[in-house]
Amino acid sequence: MKRYIKIGLFVVLFFAVAGVVIGLYLFNLKHADLAKAKPDFIITASALQKEFEVNEATASAKYINKIIEVTGSIASVSKADSSNLNVSLKTGSDISSVICNCRAITDPSKLKTGDEITIRGECSGFLMDVLLKECAIVPKRK
Numbered sequence: 293m294k295r296y297i298k299i300g301l302f303v304v305l306f307f308a309v310a311g312v313v314i315g316l317y318l319f320n321l322k323h324a325d326l327a328k329a330k331p332d333f334i335i336t337a338s339a340l341q342k343e344f345e346v347n348e349a350t351a352s353a354k355y356i357n358k359i360i361e362v363t364g365s366i367a368s369v370s371k372a373d374s375s376n377l378n379v380s381l382k383t384g385s386d387i388s389s390v391i392c393n394c395r396a397i398t399d400p401s402k403l404k405t406g407d408e409i410t411i412r413g414e415c416s417g418f419l420m421d422v423l424l425k426e427c428a429i430v431p432k433r434k
Contacts, residue, residue: 326412327428329359337364337390337422341383344418355415361430362390363410369403379403379411379427388420392427 333355340362343351364381367389372378381390392411403409413427 325428326359326414326426327430329412331361331412332358334361335363337362337381338383338385341385341388341390341422344422345385345388348418352418356417358415359412360415360424361410361412362392362424363408364390366403366405366407366409368405377403379409380421381409381411383422388422390422390424392424394427394429 340355340360343354362381364383367380367382369380370378372393375395377394379392379394381392383389392413394411394413410430410432411424411427412430413424416423416425
């Protein structure tokens, strides 16, 4: 075989193996435990929703991909899929709320409509509702 073909095959093989290794690493990467993470912002659900309603572009630049600790009253709790729950927090708006996608809640029956709760999660945007992902319930401070 000619030398340039051998070099070309080696380069292709190298990138293929590197791609497989990186893919396996990303596939097995665990989500960050936001229950222990330090929040970038601590805010109420109504204040967070109001900021997005007033100026979505500014609020998006400020909050998206940041860890936010939100306190509010539970409007509803619904099952998102087999392992996730959506906890909706009241904001004072009839058409908008803060929706927190929570993973691994041990006892969802403890979450009752009207209860005051603090949830920490990563803001993923605003689509009529403020969306938080990878949320964890923050224990009440004494």
